[in-house]
Amino acid sequence: MKKGNKYGTHRVIEPKGVLPQPANKIDNNMDEIYDNEILIDVQTLNIDSASFTDISARAGGDHEKIKEIMFEIVATQGKHRNPWTGSGGMLLGTVERIGDALVGKTDLKIGDKIATLVSLSLTPLRIDNIKEIRDEVDQVDIDGKAILFESGIYARIPADLPEKLALSALDVAGAPAQTAKLVKPGDTVVIIGAGGKSGMLCCYEAKKRAGITGKVIGITHSQKSTDRLTTLGFCDHVFPADATQPVAVLEKIEALTSGQLADVTINNVNISDTEMTSILITKDTGVVYFFSMATSFTKAALGAEGVGSDVTMIVGNGYTRGHAEITLQLLRESEKLRNIFTELYA
Amino acid sequence: MKKGNKYGTHRVIEPKGVLPQPANKIDNNMDEIYDNEILIDVQTLNIDSASFTDISARAGGDHEKIKEIMFEIVATQGKHRNPWTGSGGMLLGTVERIGDALVGKTDLKIGDKIATLVSLSLTPLRIDNIKEIRDEVDQVDIDGKAILFESGIYARIPADLPEKLALSALDVAGAPAQTAKLVKPGDTVVIIGAGGKSGMLCCYEAKKRAGITGKVIGITHSQKSTDRLTTLGFCDHVFPADATQPVAVLEKIEALTSGQLADVTINNVNISDTEMTSILITKDTGVVYFFSMATSFTKAALGAEGVGSDVTMIVGNGYTRGHAEITLQLLRESEKLRNIFTELYA
Ligand SMILES: NC(=O)c1ccc[n+]([C@@H]2O[C@H](COP(=O)([O-])OP(=O)(O)OC[C@H]3O[C@@H](n4cnc5c(N)ncnc54)[C@H](OP(=O)(O)O)[C@@H]3O)[C@@H](O)[C@H]2O)c1
Ligand SMILES: NC(=O)c1ccc[n+]([C@@H]2O[C@H](COP(=O)([O-])OP(=O)(O)OC[C@H]3O[C@@H](n4cnc5c(N)ncnc54)[C@H](OP(=O)(O)O)[C@@H]3O)[C@@H](O)[C@H]2O)c1
Helix, strand or coil: CCCCCCCCHHHEEECCCCCCCCCCEECCCCCCCCCCCEEEEEEEEEECHHHHHHHHHHCCCCHHHHHHHHHHHHHHHCCCCCCCCCCCEEEEEEEEEECHHHCCCCCCCCCCEEEECCCHHHCCEEEEEEEEEEHHHCEEEEEEEEEECCCCCEEECCCCCCHHHHHHHHHCCHHHHHHHHHCCCCCEEEEECCCCHHHHHHHHHHHHHHCCCCEEEEEECCHHHHHHHHHHCCCCEEEECCCCCHHHHHHHHHHHCCCCCEEEEEECCCCCCCHHHHHHCEEEEEEEEECCCCCCHHHHHHHHHHCCCCCEEEECCCCCCCHHHHHHHHHHHCHHHHHHHHHHHC | CCCCCCCCHHHEEECCCCCCCCCCEECCCCCCCCCCCEEEEEEEEEECHHHHHHHHHHCCCCHHHHHHHHHHHHHHHCCCCCCCCCCCEEEEEEEEEECHHHCCCCCCCCCCEEEECCCHHHCCEEEEEEEEEEHHHCEEEEEEEEEECCCCCEEECCCCCCHHHHHHHHHCCHHHHHHHHHCCCCCEEEEECCCCHHHHHHHHHHHHHHCCCCEEEEEECCHHHHHHHHHHCCCCEEEECCCCCHHHHHHHHHHHCCCCCEEEEEECCCCCCCHHHHHHCEEEEEEEEECCCCCCHHHHHHHHHHCCCCCEEEECCCCCCCHHHHHHHHHHHCHHHHHHHHHHHC
């Protein structure tokens, strides 16, 4: 077997010297694998919400058109990085081969069912056939193969949770785990996109951390997600709003916090132009955590400067230590969360 | 006078409900001003480095072409937000009128010479004439007018420093002020784009904070900036590299830190695709501060996840409390800094 680089640079075709994520084209030939790669027989792709929303809009919701776009992305790049949003997603599959150099070093064995926790935007992928598209949950069942690099992270699918449930939650595992790190007892926390997948997990975790002296406010959008989140009962306040409208949202948050604003704001939407809202509703000394992949760096940086806000803005790193375990544990811990995730995603 | 909104939403033409920064078009009619606006007679625009580099490249360096592009941007948007980089810059000018509602509230008076510290990407601007383009320093002298909103921040040009020197430093004032907050004694700090304007200020401040038990490493690019930074003597190590090449830079940083990597990495480049390098050279538990406006949110978020790094990534907010005073003070404190800034920018 050929020797591979830890980060997978051996698969980069163009441009040379960069890593697989920023690369325009990577090698997705899987007839041979490198000595530090794991070959996965792919069952389901969980497309990133911002990416799936975009592809579906381009296809006018038509499944044959969606398939065409997906095949085209992989044919061009050797991976499924949405060229318009830049984002990926993750996948569920079975370990098919393990590179020689990893034998005895990895705790995986052939036949293990795993979810990859590195983005599809850097994962070599071959799609042979698209079998089913589940719009509601951004999941696509395929026949195909993928490669996990040596530095790539993964989670074994737990025996006690349905696999599609686990897959959905693992896709956004970074969000509740970061919420756990950021929220302190007594904090006022605002979650934008609070009725969505990552939003609900963050609301639950935020309330757990902020405690009874804290306050969790969930901003939803549709009637459906508003009702859902209200029923869950994790938040002190829930209201629907269009997060692209900063002034209207600010007035609402001022009223709910007696003008104090948020210590921590977590942005979980899947649409653009919500940076300014996130900044304005947060204290000058507070933190905005942008989990949304539709965040624009310049809009955030210049937006805060533009209103003279000293807020700390954090880029939503999809990984944080223990994020998979933390997130799966939430589903075990809260029957309400487990039920709603089963209903929506399993 | 008509009543204005604190954030300037009264000037937004399209789309409605957003703030001036994300707006596509704002009103730059200055025959009348609103009651909480300050009218500035503009002398010099300090175009953001990422923006000027981009415009100059599009114009093939031709001054007439640069003028055309600049007029076109302002005609379309009513402000100078580069449509390709999203970024602005700042301006130097004289207070010409003060809205009724601000009289007695602002400490400015007519005739004061100020630099605006809010981005040009949200500042209503009218350009009547472009008088001189100074490529080397991204500065453009014009005849024109601009508006400072009530929430807009500014700095009075100090009497003891040449005004173009002050303007250059104030443009990047956020960077050294954030460096002061992030760097602790004993830290290993890597600065990318270290020989540039914000880079030199950050190197000086980082060494001051990291102290003799800390280590400051400056990554430069051209021979010129390498020599300049080496001569300044602020860094423990200086080496030139192409920051878009993560693997090569990582090897160098591993060697200089005995494999320990950086506690804090500050990215001050003006080109894209340096996210991965910034992430890889930083400890898993460290911080990357992206001051560069050429940073891509998704490349940073997915890049860190892709290599399983738990690094904290901060969006370079151009504002932080006291940033103007802190930065001007550095120029007073260090004769070396003052001399090189005078030579390069004044
Ligand atoms: N940083 C990372 O590593 C990482 C990893 C995975 C995902 N993500 C990103 O995280 C975000 C959320 O993912 P998800 O799976 O939780 O998505 P999701 O379930 O689709 O949730 C998105 C939410 O945004 C809300 N929303 C849409 N338009 C809105 C508007 N104008 N105003 C207010 N809210 C609005 C939606 O509300 P309604 O349903 O009521 O319309 C929905 O609840 C996406 O941007 C995704 O790309 C990031
Ligand atoms: N966040 C904010 O609010 C804010 C405010 C102002 C500016 N900025 C941004 O901050 C950044 C720096 O601004 P500045 O005024 O300090 O710019 P600058 O003086 O032009 O410095 C940029 C530096 O990047 C270096 N560089 C260029 N290509 C490189 C490469 N391939 N590898 C390594 N280094 C490379 C250059 O080195 P050589 O000269 O040796 O080629 C130069 O020293 C810009 O992106 C600007 O947009 C942000």
